[in-house]
Amino acid sequence: MTSRPAPPLSAPEPRPLPTPADPIQAPGTPEQDWHTWPGLRSLPVLDPLAHLPATSGRRPRVLLVAAHPDDEVLGFGGTIAVLAAAGIRLRLVSVTDGEASHPDSRSPLARDLAAVRTRELHQALGRLGADVQSVALGVPDGRVARHEQDLAGRLAELLRDCDLCVVPFTRDVHPDHEGVGRAALVAGTARGVPVWEYPVWAWHWAAPGDARLPWHRAARIPLPPAAQARKHAALECFRSQTQPLGDEPGDEAILPPAELAHFRRDFEVVFR
Numbered sequence: 001m002t003s004r005p006a007p008p009l010s011a012p013e014p015r016p017l018p019t020p021a022d023p024i025q026a027p028g029t030p031e032q033d034w035h036t037w038p039g040l041r042s043l044p045v046l047d048p049l050a051h052l053p054a055t056s057g058r059r060p061r062v063l064l065v066a067a068h069p070d071d072e073v074l075g076f077g078g079t080i081a082v083l084a085a086a087g088i089r090l091r092l093v094s095v096t097d098g099e100a101s102h103p104d105s106r107s108p109l110a111r112d113l114a115a116v117r118t119r120e121l122h123q124a125l126g127r128l129g130a131d132v133q134s135v136a137l138g139v140p141d142g143r144v145a146r147h148e149q150d151l152a153g154r155l156a157e158l159l160r161d162c163d164l165c166v167v168p169f170t171r172d173v174h175p176d177h178e179g180v181g182r183a184a185l186v187a188g189t190a191r192g193v194p195v196w197e198y199p200v201w202a203w204h205w206a207a208p209g210d211a212r213l214p215w216h217r218a219a220r221i222p223l224p225p226a227a228q229a230r231k232h233a234a235l236e237c238f239r240s241q242t243q244p245l246g247d248e249p250g251d252e253a254i255l256p257p258a259e260l261a262h263f264r265r266d267f268e269v270v271f272r
């Protein structure tokens with residue numbers, strides 16, 4: 001037998017205010033809007049190779065940092081291809097394995113996402129022509145902020161022989177991207193290594209000229225046709241993100257074609 005709850009003796013607790021809509025879940029800005037905005041094309045041009053020391057006897061090394069296994073290819077993959085072709089050494093840190101991209105999926109694939117996404121990443125890096133030294137930190141996906149201080153220490157260690165650090169945008173709205181970006185900024189400052197931030201989700205939630213983005217420190221890296229082709233081929237590897245895991249609710253693609261369009265441009269943008 002189930003008893004009824006007693007009637008309230010006083011006024012009910014006020015309801016919490018509705019939380020603002022999650023800008024990442026909300027419909028995004030079409031790539032066409034970015035494409036037709038002259039502001040993006042008129043950003044200062046950055047040649048990444050000109051920013052690496054031409055020291056004799058030692059090839060420069062770049063530390064690439066990603067919150068999830070695909071961030072670095074989405075945001076910086078064309079430039080990775082350029083750096084790799086120029087013989088720059090690359091060390092890649094995957095902070096999480098991306099196992100929580102489909103938290104509501106009941107597909108068997110959803111239980112295996114860490115392994116699937118790691119495989120996809122390595123296939124993609126191969127298509128970029130990048131022979132990277134890979135480090136996976138195994139921080140739980142979605143929980144980066146809780147590990148931010150430790151992460152800054154690990155990144156400072158991994159930066160010890162690097163000349164540049166490339167990280168997710170510290171204002172990308174996704175909490176893992178922001179946490180990884182902040183930790184890397186701390187590490188870069190400690191080591192005296194410049195840090196470039198690449199946006200991923202900002203292309204979705206922001207709009208052309210959006211005052212929330214630090215345009216004054218944005219730069220555009222043009223991609224030669226060969227690097228564009230490599231990036232397009234690499235993006236095809238992330239099938240666990242670009243295709244639905246199944247037919248049930250929760251299986252939806254994280255990166256449908258409208259989202260991927262932001263990453264098929266002939267240039268990439270960094271904040272520095």
Ligand SMILES: [Zn+2]
Pocket residue numbers: 067068071174177200
């Ligand atoms: Zn990510």
